[in-house]
Structures are given as C-alpha cells and as structure tokens.
Amino acid sequence: MAAPDPIADARRNWEEHGWADVAASMAAITAIMRTQQILLARIEGALKPFRLTFARYELLALLSFARSGTLPMNKASALLQVHPTSVTNAVDRLESAGLVARSPHPTDGRTTLIELTAEGRTLAKSATAVLNTDVFGKSGFASEDIDELIRILGSFRRNAGDFTDD
Amino acid sequence: MAAPDPIADARRNWEEHGWADVAASMAAITAIMRTQQILLARIEGALKPFRLTFARYELLALLSFARSGTLPMNKASALLQVHPTSVTNAVDRLESAGLVARSPHPTDGRTTLIELTAEGRTLAKSATAVLNTDVFGKSGFASEDIDELIRILGSFRRNAGDFTDD
DNA sequence: GCAATATACTAGGACATCCAAGGGTTTGGA
DNA sequence: TCCAAACCCTTGGATGTCCTAGTATATTGC
Incomplete structure (x- = not known):
C-alpha cells in the first residue's frame, strides 16, 4: 500500500550512478516541476466554472490592475513573461468570449491595445475571489x-x- | 532602465485591493510557476542537441534505471505522474526515433511494455551527463x-x- | 461458464507554449 | 530625404498536457 516518493527514488538512482554531487539539486528542481504541476491543476480547476484557463486569467487580472484598463500586446507579453504568440492566442480567445477587445494604438501603428470589457472586468473580479479563497x-x-x-x-x-x- | 519584479508588483496589487491575507501565498505560488518556466527552458535547451524534449528524456531516464530496462506503460505513467495519453504520445515519438520499442506483455494482453533500445540507452546516458553538468x-x-x-x-x-x- | 465490472492503451479534440517567417510601421543614420 | 534596421503582431507548424470516448483484455461474482 506504500506510495513511495518518485523524486526520492530518482535521487537515490542519481546517487548510485555517480552523480551524488548534483543529486540534491536534481531533486529540488524536479520537486519544483511537480509542485508547479499540482498547483496549476488546482488553479485550472478553480477557474473552470468561469470558462477561463490560467493563461487567460492572468491576462485578465493584469488588465484589471492597469490604470487605464488597457495594455499594449507587447507590454502584456513582457509582464506575463510569455512569448508574444501566446498573448495573441489568449487575446483571440478572450476576444471571442467578449472579455477583451483589440484597438489600434492612437500614435503607434505597429501596436495593438488590449482593453478589458465591462463583462471581462466583472469576470476577473469573481475569478480572483474564488482563486484567493480556494487556492491561495x-x-x-x-x-x-x-x-x-x-x-x-x-x-x-x-x-x-x-x-x-x- | 529598471526591470522591476512583476511578481512583487502583483503582490502590491493584491494588497491594495483587499487581499493582503493571501498576497504572500499568491506571490510564492506565482514564483514557483515562473521558476519552473525558467528551469524548463534551461533543461530543454540542454537537451536540444540530443533532439530530446524533457518529457521524452524523463521517460528514457526512467527506463534506464529500471532493472530490466522495460516498463509497462501504466507504470511509467504512474512514476512520471502524467496522464497515460502523455506517455502514449512520448512513446510514439521515441519509438519513431528508434530509442524505445513497444512489446506485448507476456502474460497480460492489455499491457504494453516499453523497452529501451541500445541507442536509447546510450543517448540517455549522454543526455544525463550534459543535464547534470550544465543544469543541475x-x-x-x-x-x-x-x-x-x-x-x-x-x-x-x-x-x-x-x-x-x- | 458467462455476464458485469475493472483495467490498459489509443484516437480525437481543446489548449498552451515556443520557434520561424512574413508583412506592416517607425526610427535613425547616411 | 530616404532606405535599412528595428520593432510589433500574426500565421503556421511542432510539442506536450489533459479530457472524453472507444476497443480490447482480465478479473469477479453469481
């Protein structure tokens, strides 16, 4: 009935195969990977009723804290620390759901602004409450x-x- | 020229909007997410010369530590703590690359065994050395x-x- | 012995992430 | 002034993860 820790097993394997000097580091990094997986699953579960994924939620939350309620795509990409194409993808889906809208930047023709809709703002607030209560x-x-x-x-x-x- | 910490910013936002009690927890969890992202990128970078992804490497490493060099699919899924379909996906690609082979279980017709090929064992060893030296x-x-x-x-x-x- | 239940793997689909490449817009130096 | 370099966003392709079925094989219970 034992459910041994796979990470402890891996660490033992490392030590037995001549990598004792980095075994602890490997174990710590693997534990971070696994912890992230567990936390992400909890977060996604909490967001499911809102039809939001974590990636989309993060963008909504970011917008909700921006003074003007708008952000350039590249700014969002930098703040969320993800690839620009990931933002494009998220905005596409949020826009389809009516939670954000794209608009051209007033002075820089290269830039696209993302703006939170009223509905998006409401949903972000509700989702944040659930996330804070049930996960964080x-x-x-x-x-x-x-x-x-x-x-x-x-x-x-x-x-x-x-x-x-x- | 300042590149402020996005997580510290988020924490401030949380505290200013009435969620001070969970702000630290949110910051810690977000930091885990970000750390995982950084580490994964390093690992994938180190494995790139071997044409391996982290998911496939993990499976190879697991097999290389199994006494018989073989594991049932479901066992691999449990040890790697990922969905069975993820293992199917990884095995498909590793098999195409000639690094593992599928074989039927001798007594249980439902089960498929994954076996490391000689080439797979060699590659796993090389990749592990690089990962240990350059990442861990x-x-x-x-x-x-x-x-x-x-x-x-x-x-x-x-x-x-x-x-x-x- | 046979039907009902459980287990193992795979096919198809939704999402997210990254990279490479392409087309439009700005900027800056010759 | 003008063109090359830099910048911004999007499209298309590769991977990986999960979920929901569906198929095949084992095991259980009557």
Whole structure:
C-alpha cells in the first residue's frame, strides 16, 4: 500500500550512478516541476466554472490592475513573461468570449491595445475571489515556508536575470 | 532602465485591493510557476542537441534505471505522474526515433511494455551527463536553499497526496 | 461458464507554449 | 530625404498536457 516518493527514488538512482554531487539539486528542481504541476491543476480547476484557463486569467487580472484598463500586446507579453504568440492566442480567445477587445494604438501603428470589457472586468473580479479563497488561501504551505519560498525563489529569479533591482 | 519584479508588483496589487491575507501565498505560488518556466527552458535547451524534449528524456531516464530496462506503460505513467495519453504520445515519438520499442506483455494482453533500445540507452546516458553538468550543477540555488526547497516542497507534496510514507 | 465490472492503451479534440517567417510601421543614420 | 534596421503582431507548424470516448483484455461474482 506504500506510495513511495518518485523524486526520492530518482535521487537515490542519481546517487548510485555517480552523480551524488548534483543529486540534491536534481531533486529540488524536479520537486519544483511537480509542485508547479499540482498547483496549476488546482488553479485550472478553480477557474473552470468561469470558462477561463490560467493563461487567460492572468491576462485578465493584469488588465484589471492597469490604470487605464488597457495594455499594449507587447507590454502584456513582457509582464506575463510569455512569448508574444501566446498573448495573441489568449487575446483571440478572450476576444471571442467578449472579455477583451483589440484597438489600434492612437500614435503607434505597429501596436495593438488590449482593453478589458465591462463583462471581462466583472469576470476577473469573481475569478480572483474564488482563486484567493480556494487556492491561495489554502495553499498547504506553512506561513514561514511561504516567506522562505519567496526569498529563495526571488534570489533565483534575480540571479537568472528575471528582474533587476532599480 | 529598471526591470522591476512583476511578481512583487502583483503582490502590491493584491494588497491594495483587499487581499493582503493571501498576497504572500499568491506571490510564492506565482514564483514557483515562473521558476519552473525558467528551469524548463534551461533543461530543454540542454537537451536540444540530443533532439530530446524533457518529457521524452524523463521517460528514457526512467527506463534506464529500471532493472530490466522495460516498463509497462501504466507504470511509467504512474512514476512520471502524467496522464497515460502523455506517455502514449512520448512513446510514439521515441519509438519513431528508434530509442524505445513497444512489446506485448507476456502474460497480460492489455499491457504494453516499453523497452529501451541500445541507442536509447546510450543517448540517455549522454543526455544525463550534459543535464547534470550544465543544469543541475549550475542551478543557481545556494546549497542550504536546496535543502530548504526539498523540505518545503516535500512537505507540500506529501500534504497534497503525492506520496505517503510507507 | 458467462455476464458485469475493472483495467490498459489509443484516437480525437481543446489548449498552451515556443520557434520561424512574413508583412506592416517607425526610427535613425547616411 | 530616404532606405535599412528595428520593432510589433500574426500565421503556421511542432510539442506536450489533459479530457472524453472507444476497443480490447482480465478479473469477479453469481
């Protein structure tokens, strides 16, 4: 009836095959991968009733916090840290659902602005409430561990060039 | 020239909109998502010369550690913690590349065994060496932080039902 | 022994991500 | 002024993941 930890198994395999020096690092990275998978599944589950995926939700949330309620596509791509084509894809679907609208940039003909519709704003608010209550509010992390995670992962991301201190 | 941290921005937004109680949790979870994205990109980059993706590499590595060099599809699905159709997909491509082979289970007609070919075993070994040297060996995590991550994420995964202590 | 239930794998479809390439718009240096 | 380089978005293609069926094989219970 035992359900052993596949990551602990992998670590043992690494150690037994001459890679003991990187076994812990491998285990930590694999654990991050798996944790992300679990969290993403929870998030997608919470968003399902809203007919939203996490990618689309993130875009809606980003727009809802923008002062003007609009953002250029490339800005959204940079802030969400995803490929521009992923934003195109998300906007296509959100636009079909009537949650956002595209409009040309007033002065730069290359740029397209994304704008939240009233319906999009309402849905973003509802989805955020559910996400906060059902996922973030019940993450399963101890609160000291949350601070540790933010510190460790923040250090990693800064080191990876994800952002710089101004 | 500042490149502020998008996650810190999001956390501020959360706090300013009445969700201060879950803002830290949101930030930690978002950081996990982003860290996974960065790590996955590194891994895929390291595997590119081998014409392998991470999903396919994981399957090869798993097979290379199996005593007999073979595993039933359902076993692989359970150990990799992915959907059975994902394994079907990976095996299809690995089989096309001549790295694994399917064979019927000797006693259970429902089951298909995946077997590593000689070529697959060689490639797995080379890819592992590169991954260990270029990714796991240069993760960018402090070694005390690696232990912390393993502890925190291990606790989370156990809590999430990912595994049980025997 | 045979029908009902359970298990294993695969086919088809929806989504998301990235890369490569193409067409339109701006910008900046000759 | 004018054209090349830079920038922005979209299309098309490859992968991967999951879900929902559907087919085939095993196991169970009466």
